[in-house]
Amino acid sequence: MNSVLFYFFSVLAVASGVLMVTRRNIVHSAVFLITALLATAGIFLQLQAEFLFVVQIILYVGGIMVLFVFVIMLVNLDVSLHLMQFNRQKFVASILAFVLAAQVFVAFWLGRNSLSVQPARLMEPKNTEAVGQALFQRYMLPFEIASILLLVAMIGAVVMAKRRV
Amino acid sequence: MSDARAYGNSNVDTTVLGADEIILNMGPQHPSTHGVLRVKLKLDGERVVDSECIIGYLHRGVEKIAEHRSYQQFAPYVDRMDYVAAVSNGLGYCEAVEKLLGTEAPPRARVVRTILTELQRIASHLLWLGTHALDIGALTPVFYCFREREEILKIYEKYCGARLTTHAFRIGGLQYETYDGFEHDVKRFCEDFDKKIDEYETLLTENRIWVGRTKGIGILSAEDAIALGVTGPVLRASGMKWDIRKAMPYAAYDQYEFEIPTRPTGDTYDRYLVRMEEMRQSRRICLQAIENIPSGPIMARIGKVLKPPPGEVYHAIEAPKGELGYYVVSDGTTQPYRVRVRPPSFINLQAFDKMARGSLVADVVAIIGTIDIVLGEVDR
Amino acid sequence: MNHLIPPSIQPYVFSVLYGIVIVALLPLLAGYIVLVERKVMADMQARLGPMRVGPHGLLQPIADALKLLIKEDIVPEKADRFLFWWAPVLSVTMALLAYAAIPFGPVFQIADLNVGLLFILAISSMGIYGIVLGGWASNSHYSLLGALRSAAQLVSYETAAGLGLVSALMLAGSLSMKEIVQAQYDQGVWFAFVVPVGFFIYFVGSIAETNRAPFDLPEAESELVAGYMTEYSGFRWALYFLGEYANMVVVGSIATTLFLGGWLRPFARNHDLLWGTSIELLDIVPALLFLGVAAYSFWTARRQPVQIQKLVMVAVGALCVVLAAVMTAALFASPAVMQGIHGAFWFLAKVFGYIYVFLWVRFTFPRYRFDQLMRLGWHFLIPLALVNVIVVGVTIVLQQNWEWRHPMLAAVATTVIMLGVAAFLAQEEKQHQESMPAAER
Numbered sequence: 001m002n003s004v005l006f007y008f009f010s011v012l013a014v015a016s017g018v019l020m021v022t023r024r025n026i027v028h029s030a031v032f033l034i035t036a037l038l039a040t041a042g043i044f045l046q047l048q049a050e051f052l053f054v055v056q057i058i059l060y061v062g063g064i065m066v067l068f069v070f071v072i073m074l075v076n077l078d079v080s081l082h083l084m085q086f087n088r089q090k091f092v093a094s095i096l097a098f099v100l101a102a103q104v105f106v107a108f109w110l111g112r113n114s115l116s117v118q119p120a121r122l123m124e125p126k127n128t129e130a131v132g133q134a135l136f137q138r139y140m141l142p143f144e145i146a147s148i149l150l151l152v153a154m155i156g157a158v159v160m161a162k163r164r165v
Numbered sequence: 166m167s168d169a170r171a172y173g174n175s176n177v178d179t180t181v182l183g184a185d186e187i188i189l190n191m192g193p194q195h196p197s198t199h200g201v202l203r204v205k206l207k208l209d210g211e212r213v214v215d216s217e218c219i220i221g222y223l224h225r226g227v228e229k230i231a232e233h234r235s236y237q238q239f240a241p242y243v244d245r246m247d248y249v250a251a252v253s254n255g256l257g258y259c260e261a262v263e264k265l266l267g268t269e270a271p272p273r274a275r276v277v278r279t280i281l282t283e284l285q286r287i288a289s290h291l292l293w294l295g296t297h298a299l300d301i302g303a304l305t306p307v308f309y310c311f312r313e314r315e316e317i318l319k320i321y322e323k324y325c326g327a328r329l330t331t332h333a334f335r336i337g338g339l340q341y342e343t344y345d346g347f348e349h350d351v352k353r354f355c356e357d358f359d360k361k362i363d364e365y366e367t368l369l370t371e372n373r374i375w376v377g378r379t380k381g382i383g384i385l386s387a388e389d390a391i392a393l394g395v396t397g398p399v400l401r402a403s404g405m406k407w408d409i410r411k412a413m414p415y416a417a418y419d420q421y422e423f424e425i426p427t428r429p430t431g432d433t434y435d436r437y438l439v440r441m442e443e444m445r446q447s448r449r450i451c452l453q454a455i456e457n458i459p460s461g462p463i464m465a466r467i468g469k470v471l472k473p474p475p476g477e478v479y480h481a482i483e484a485p486k487g488e489l490g491y492y493v494v495s496d497g498t499t500q501p502y503r504v505r506v507r508p509p510s511f512i513n514l515q516a517f518d519k520m521a522r523g524s525l526v527a528d529v530v531a532i533i534g535t536i537d538i539v540l541g542e543v544d545r
Numbered sequence: 546m547n548h549l550i551p552p553s554i555q556p557y558v559f560s561v562l563y564g565i566v567i568v569a570l571l572p573l574l575a576g577y578i579v580l581v582e583r584k585v586m587a588d589m590q591a592r593l594g595p596m597r598v599g600p601h602g603l604l605q606p607i608a609d610a611l612k613l614l615i616k617e618d619i620v621p622e623k624a625d626r627f628l629f630w631w632a633p634v635l636s637v638t639m640a641l642l643a644y645a646a647i648p649f650g651p652v653f654q655i656a657d658l659n660v661g662l663l664f665i666l667a668i669s670s671m672g673i674y675g676i677v678l679g680g681w682a683s684n685s686h687y688s689l690l691g692a693l694r695s696a697a698q699l700v701s702y703e704t705a706a707g708l709g710l711v712s713a714l715m716l717a718g719s720l721s722m723k724e725i726v727q728a729q730y731d732q733g734v735w736f737a738f739v740v741p742v743g744f745f746i747y748f749v750g751s752i753a754e755t756n757r758a759p760f761d762l763p764e765a766e767s768e769l770v771a772g773y774m775t776e777y778s779g780f781r782w783a784l785y786f787l788g789e790y791a792n793m794v795v796v797g798s799i800a801t802t803l804f805l806g807g808w809l810r811p812f813a814r815n816h817d818l819l820w821g822t823s824i825e826l827l828d829i830v831p832a833l834l835f836l837g838v839a840a841y842s843f844w845t846a847r848r849q850p851v852q853i854q855k856l857v858m859v860a861v862g863a864l865c866v867v868l869a870a871v872m873t874a875a876l877f878a879s880p881a882v883m884q885g886i887h888g889a890f891w892f893l894a895k896v897f898g899y900i901y902v903f904l905w906v907r908f909t910f911p912r913y914r915f916d917q918l919m920r921l922g923w924h925f926l927i928p929l930a931l932v933n934v935i936v937v938g939v940t941i942v943l944q945q946n947w948e949w950r951h952p953m954l955a956a957v958a959t960t961v962i963m964l965g966v967a968a969f970l971a972q973e974e975k976q977h978q979e980s981m982p983a984a985e986r
Contacts, residue, residue, distance in 0.1 A: 027681060031628070034674070054663040062670025063700060066677065070696040073681050073689060128660055128720060189686045196770060211690065211915060302758060302765065302912025308590035374759055374911045526690065527914045530768050 013039035051128040197300040200540030223544040231504035236471045244330035247542040252285035253484040261480035261491035265473040274338035275417040283447040288317040289485035297534035338464035379434035383520035383532040397487025402439045403431030409483040433535040510538040575790035576606030600854035616779035628682035633784035636675025640791035643668040650888030661722040680773030691772025695763035701922040706750025708930030712743035712937040713803040726807030737804035739956045742963040744804045751796035758907035797896035808888030832872040839865035
């Protein structure tokens with residue numbers, strides 16, 4: 001059952017990703033990006049990480065993508081329909097893709113021993129608390145650094161937008 | 166960058182992304198253009214860059230019809246111009262022709278005319294208040310307004326049988342004597358009405374959302390108002406104390422005491438306050454008039470066939486929406502040579518672009534409402 | 546009964562059963578909320594409302610639904626067909642999906658997730674796509690403007706509403722809907738009384754999230770005709786309506802669970818017994834309420850003008866008597882059954898009370914303008930909510946460390962501080978508006 005769900009969500013995610021890149025209509029692309037994100041959330045759920053599942057939906061699908069769609073709808077769509085969608089560099093692209101795939105494969109292969117899943121930990125009923133404790137106790141410093149970074153980015157964005165008024 | 170402001174903090178700079186101005190056709194079928202007005206808006210996001218009123222969807226050629234009817238026959242047609250203030254239209258026309266004939270209606274007729282016209286002003290303002298509030302999103306006042314307007318229409322119905330297009334007056338005076346209990350009905354209405362206005366005001370006047378939606382919206386300065394020929398409550402809200410009832414009294418207005426409300430800034434909120442106060446003043450006039458209706462004939466002796474001497478006359482009255490003028494030219498026959506109407510709605514509508522530019526789509530609705538137009542009168 | 550069901554599917558049986566009940570009943574419920582709305586509106590506007598279909602218009606929702614089912618389904622020629630078809634379905638699906646985690650009573654819940662509240666928020670935040678995509682797919686300027694407004698409004702008010710919820714969450718210490726209610730029982734107070742400001746923020750935010758007046762800008766009929774729904778007709782249009790009303794029940798349920806004690810009856814820890822029996826005094830209130838309604842129905846039945854109306858009115862009365870009987874019978878049944886039935890009653894009563902306030906607000910206030918709405922959200926509600934979270938957090942810590950136990954004391958303290966902050970923000974806002982030239986506003 002678990003593996004069926006996993007493959008279902010994986011195929012859904014990959015297929016949506018491909019469709020997202022190939023669609024001409026930018027709104028359709030956005031819709032497929034949303035399904036890809038939802039499929040990823042499904043994988044989280046299948047791994048019993050409810051908190052990540054829910055946060056993925058709230059933040060990415062419910063927040064960020066809404067803003068994406070919002071901006072997309074403001075933009076004139078006719079222009080994008082007539083733009084050339086792909087540049088003709090298939091050869092270079094395929095080499096790069098191959099190199100990337102090899103890199104990922106090597107990384108997995110070398111680290112295959114460290115990737116062992118600890119089922120006991122994942123099955124804990126209250127992994128929401130576990131996430132909270134990990135973030136605010138063990139990884140406090142990285143967490144705070146990340147939040148300060150985001151704050152800086154936000155202030156920067158506001159300042160840049162203000163200047164253009 | 167005006168977009169980002171319209172959309173709050175989302176910080177979207179549409180000019181960079183290449184968003185165009187869009188053209189939005191409001192109307193001729195739209196819930197809040199008060200009839201078949203079509204407004205072509207050029208929008209940058211939700212902000213109005215340019216606007217154009219396209220009219221004529223209700224053109225019926227009223228002025229041309231006048232040239233093929235006798236003077237009396239044309240009187241019912243004027244009711245169909247500003248159909249929410251039919252009595253005022255009739256008064257203006259009848260007095261214009263009387264002026265052309267060189268007669269005047271008897272005193273009793275003039276007092277009754279005054280009462281009915283002032284009631285009509287209240288009815289017209291009530292309809293304006295209800296629909297204006299509805300445009301801004303307050304769903305309830307419109308029903309309260311209709312409740313009171315119904316009382317006025319009942320008085321008309323009792324008086325002449327019609328409620329909307331009344332044809333209440335005739336050239337030379339009145340067709341009908343007042344019915345038994347007319348004074349009582351009017352008096353009771355006026356006495357109750359004071360509390361009813363307070364009721365509307367509790368819903369709106371100090372409501373934060375209402376104030377936010379109307380204050381500073383659609384500002385029209387006094388100079389602009391005069392340059393555009395705007396009259397009526399719209400002009401008075403810009404600070405000009407101009408009311409034909411005081412400036413060139415007609416009917417029996419010179420006998421009564423009343424104030425002309427004005428406000429300084431000329432925004433939508435001020436126009437609201439002016440009209441609310443006008444309803445109170447109309448009530449005051451009615452109460453004074455009803456106390457003392459002179460007895461006597463109700464019709465001047467003018468004969469059945471009207472043949473005014475050749476000549477021309479312009480007569481204006483203060484209709485609920487502004488200066489309603491009739492320019493009548495006679496060539497000595499039974500039919501007018503030309504009747505030209507100066508409709509307040511049409512001319513006040515010219516101020517729309519001035520008020521709307523730079524505002525948001527939601528304000529456009531408020532501004533159309535605040536000018537108080539009736540398309541029957543704009544298009545004629 | 547348990548031995549009849551094979552053990553492998555046993556955990557799913559009741560969930561599926563509840564799911565079917567909810568999906569089957571919800572459209573009907575939504576229809577009747579529309580009727581209630583029209584009746585309440587009529588009452589506030591000095592008129593009668595629907596009176597023709599059934600006595601007092603009781604069959605009006607059914608007639609409306611039938612009419613909408615058989616109406617022509619028009620798709621604009623240049624619309625994006627695929628999205629145009631699926632957007633309303635998405636809207637309604639997401640609204641229904643959220644019911645999976647709502648506890649209508651201690652037993653009547655499809656799934657008690659340990660992230661229940663977040664799940665509901667996540668699902669209902671996806672309902673926005675129904676509106677946004679539908680508005681875009683219609684290929685109409687009015688629809689597009691409605692969709693744009695909806696997207697911006699939802700993103701900003703979700704933040705405020707979410708922060709409002711956080712204050713109650715901190716008090717409960719759990720994300721599971723069931724445990725939140727349990728926490729209110731244990732502490733002996735509804736959280737609305739402990740964090741009134743949080744409740745207020747969530748109330749305003751939830752009106753905006755469900756696109757109800759005075760925040761109904763995405764469908765403002767006097768400006769955008771019908772906003773995102775302008776091009777929709779027939780049953781697709783009805784789906785949007787269903788979604789909107791289902792969402793109202795969802796936000797009502799969230800508010801009830803977090804702030805109004807969920808399925809707990811008022812004074813849930815008062816166990817005074819009815820004299821001479823083992824029945825708690827306050828548990829007979831529901832039955833008495835239903836009997837009252839039944840008596841009123843029988844009394845008005847005589848005055849109905851038509852025979853069929855008399856019959857329907859009597860039927861309504863009889864239904865209320867049956868419900869009263871059920872409520873009474875539950876008192877003598879096992880505690881689980883009794884808790885289930887009475888819990889559902891109190892829960893629904895609170896949800897409908899919440900929705901009634903929605904209606905009341907709608908018929909009283911004019912509509913906000915878009916920039917005013919945004920300013921209210923970002924300049925007033927969100928700062929207030931942030932300060933609220935901090936203040937509530939500090940009081941909780943103080944309570945734990947200093948044994949400052951009485952919850953109401955903390956409630957009074959937080960409320961006083963919050964009112965001060967609100968007054969400060971309002972003052973700022975006023976000065977801000979006055980400093981701006983009129984045309985810029």
